[in-house]
Structure formats: structure tokens, C-alpha cells
Amino acid sequence: MSKVRELLQQKRYEEMWQMCCGFLDLNLEQFMSIQKRLLMEQIGLLKNCQLGRKIMRGAMPETVDEFRQQVSLTTYADYCPELLNKREDVLPAKTTRWVHTSGKSGEYPAKWVPWSEDFSGEFESVVTAVFLLAFCRGKGDMSRVREHLKVLFTLGPPESGSGAITAVAKEAIGYDFLPSNFTEGMVFQDIIRAGFAEALYQGIDVFGGLPSVLVAVGEQFKQRSGQINIRPILSHPKALARLLTGLVKSKLAHRPMVPKDIWKIRGIAGGGTDTVIYKAKVRELWGKYPLEVYAGTEGGVYAMQTWDYEGMVFAPSLNFYEFIPEDEHYKWQLDHSYQPKTVLLDEIKAGEAYELVITNLHGGSLARFRIGDLIRVISLKNGKLNVNLPQIIFERRADELIDIVGFGKLNERIVWQAIENTNIPYVDWIARKEVIEDKPMLHLYIELKDNYMASEKGVANAIYNELLKLDDKYNYNVYKVYGKPEVVLGIKPVEVTFLPKDSFMNYIAQRQAEGAPLGHLKPVHMNASDRVLALLSAKPERVREMEVAYEAKVEAVTK
Helix, strand or coil, X not given: CCHHHHHHHCCCHHHHHHHHHXXXXXXXXXXXXXXXXXXXXXXXXXXXXXXXXXXXXXXXXXXXHHHHHHCCCEXXXXXXXXXXXXXXXXXXXXXXXXXXXXXXXCCEEEEEEEEEHHHHHHHHHHHHHHHHHHHCCCCCCCCCXXXXXXXXXXXXXXXXXXXXXXHHHHHHHCCEEECCCCCCCCCHHHHHHHHHHHHHHHCCCEEEECHHHHHHHHHHHHHHHHHCCCHHHCCCHHHHHHHHHHHHHHHHCCCCCCHHHHCCCCEEEEECCXXXXXXXXXXXXXXXXXXXXXXXXXXXXXXXXXXXXXXXXXXCCCEEEEEEEHHHHHHHHHCCCCCCCCECHHHCCCCCEEEEEEEECCCCCCCXXXXXXXXXXXXXXXXXXXXXXXXXXXXXXXXXXXXXXXXXEECHHHHHHHHHHCCCCEEEEEEEEEEECCEEEEEEEEEECCCCCCCHHHHXXXXXXXXXXXXXXXXXXXXXXXXXXXXXXXXXXXXEEECCCCHHHHHHHHHHHCCCCHHHCCCXXXXXXXXXXXXXXXXXXXXXHHHHHHHHHHHXXXX
């Protein structure tokens, strides 16, 4: 039995809170002391294993500074083929679980990452902290925590990152899944229907997952609330009371019945790139904001909100954190041979954005690993809650991936091939993730050629259909367990805007005038900046005017 479960059963709540959430009482010096001590232990493990020696290229660092100076930043390609082949004989420690996330088309179908025995044990405390913070009304509040809480299943399979979080939390807290007859391989829509049916009798206490999925689940209930067969419920007083109460609430509010009318949720935890977009809608449907969690397959849980539901705080014990300043990240974008410099948590600045770099602790396998995310520091502490650690938010992807929940993680190759497969003549294109009418979309900006006549909607539909076909080949949609994008998001998440004629030619001319090197004249295809889009969209005579405005903005921010 896990230590967390033992404390819960014995109702040693104060000790349980301290074990899981005690890091919130640390100051920055104490936080860094834990980080550096655990990193030195991890360096020792890396030195003594084949994979570690490969990653460190023979370096034998004796200090944290030497580790950062002598070991290069890594990506998943550096761990191939060892991790792809699940070779446990080359790892720093014994493995208890292999988890995966999406791969890279043409290189590997999925990124498999091992979680060591000690890492999994520590992860149990951190993931329990997420649930405690989602339940509590304030520091140390454990009044809504107990065993056998009813949890509506909305996450992925056990080998996925979200599924692993679910499995570990279930072991730690001892909750019960709805539906109780849930088995692997069940279609997601059937799971939800069965879960709702059972929840009428047993209730729902807590659930978590991608906020977009939580919204989709709530909307499905809303649409079907008028089709509930009341006859089987008549002989079950609790279920009947829930349903009648929900009907009354919805009638008084002059709207269809939604989940919050029937169930009073104790806690919701949510994570993913679109949390900020959907959190208000989650509250509208379920009656409570989701506690935002920053997590990933490569490192488990990185950071989480506290009970004020504002900035997230890093957990110190699973990964050692480094941060690439935004200007260093842009230098690397222009020249991939450049090794960007990093800073530590006690060196970051409020208001600045950073690319996150992690080193797994407790026998994990990833060292100085670039996970491809950009975070922003909103403050260096939360004075209101007396939490003296930096507060962060998830900003966006920092690499070429565009992550559309319900659609998948799209890279340049996949998007480019989908455009090519439509046979629509074009000069060039850029793609960005944008929120359009409160929905995250893949927004493509395309300059057509040869005076080709087409509608933006027609081209968007054609590209969307080609992307669905390419998923069969590249298996890029990590969210397909939830169903098609139209089901999850309620839309086809592709938008197209045509750029004016000669947009790319004018952009190149502008870059040449600035003295840009030959290899940097064309804009990047994926995640182009606002400045790039402004230059592409503008008429030639307005380009310099926009440049002046941009330079003034940069100068103001710098000051």
C-alpha cells in the first residue's frame, strides 16, 4: 500500500498535506537546495549507465555548474534507438512503467519514456498534491478528501501520459471509476454514456483531463438531458432526487439541464495547451473551474495552480529545471547549431518568457531535455497566499509543433503534405494556432498562384480532409481516443486565410533590405510570429510603417 493511501486511511490529514503539498512552504533558496541535491544524485546514476554516458558524451561533471556547461541540451532523437526499443539494460535505474506521447513523422511513431521505480514513487506524492489542491478551499483544508471518491473517466489509456497519471492517482487515493465496468478498448462515447448513467445513482465527486474534452462531455450531457429515461430511476430515491433537482434548477435558469444541476463536484483538475480557453466553459457546465496542471509524458507533473486558481508553481522533486530565455530561443531558431544558454529558477525574471528544459530525477532517463514548451513568469511569488515561489503560466509551444486538442500534434511535414495533397496551386504558406470564436484552430495563411479561384472555406475543408487521411499514415493524433475533432471540439479545426498577391516576395525583399542572411529570408512555416504575419499581410507601402511601430513596442517592453 502506498504511503499516501496509508495516511488517508488513518486520517492523518495534516501529515498527508505536508507530505504532498509541503513544497508550497519553501522559499526559493530551499527549493533550489532540493533541486541541486537531487540533481547531483541523478548525475551519479547517469555516470554509471550506458545511456547516461552516451548523452553526456563522456563528460563526468562533479557539480551542477559543470553539468550545465559540459552536457549539451537534448531532444528525443538523442535517446534513439535505446528508448524506442525499450532497452532497460542501458537505463540509470529499474523501470516500473513505460509511457508514450506522439512521435515525429518519418523518424519514430511514438516517444516512449521510462519511469523509474523511485520516480514513480515520488510522482505519487506530486499527483496527489494536484488532487488535494483541486479539493481544498484553502491551505491545509482536507475536509472533502476521502477514499472511494467517484471519478468520471475522461482520460487516455494507461500507457499514455494522462492515463499514467490516472493510474498512479487511483493507487494513491483509492478512488472508484465511473463506469465501474470500464475496460480498455471501450469506445470513448460509450464510456461517457455508461458513466453518466451510473453517476445518477452514485454521484460524481471529481474528474480531470483536457478541458476541451471536459467541455465536450458536458455539452453531450446537455444535448441528451431531455432524453433521459426516467422509468428505471423511479425505484432509486437518490437518483430520482438528483434528476428532479437538476430539472428544477434548469427550469429556473431557463436553459437545458447541464451537469452542475445534478452533481456537486468536489474538484476538477485540467491540463493541456487550451486550458485557459476552456476553463470558463468548464465552470459554466460543471460548476467549478479546473485546477490547471502543467504536465507531460517526459517528466510527469511540472507545475500546478494553488487554491486561488491563478499562477502555477513548480514542484521541486521530479525534475531539475532550466530555462532558456526567449532571446536565446530566437537565436537558436535562426541557427540550430547554436547552443542556447539557460538560467535557473532563482534567476528568472517576472514578465519574461522561457523555454523549459528538464532533467528527470530519481533515476529517470532524460537529461537537459527540451520538451518544446514556452512558459511565462507572471510574478516571483504569490503574496496573497504567502507562497514565496515563482508563479508561471503556460505560454505556447516553442517548437515547430502545433497542438490542437482533439486533432493532434501537427508538425511542418504533415501540414505541408496535406496542402500538397489538395493539388491547390500556391506560392507559400504559414501556419499558426489561433483562437477563433473561442475555439483553438489551425490557421493557415496561404498565397495562391496562377490566379487560382477558390474559397477559403473550400480550401480549409480540403486540407482538413487530407489531414485526417494522413493520420492513418503518421498516427499523429494523440487525442483520437476521444473521437473525431468534430465530436471533441464541435468544429473542423482548420481555418484558411488567403494572403495578398506577392506577399512572400515582398517579405523576402524586406528581409534583404534588413541585411538578413540568405538562409533566413523566408518566414518559418510553423508558429510564425505576429510580426511575420503583419509583414506578410501588409501592403508594401505599409511595411516600413509597421516596422517602426514594432521597433517602438520592443523598445517600450525592454525599458
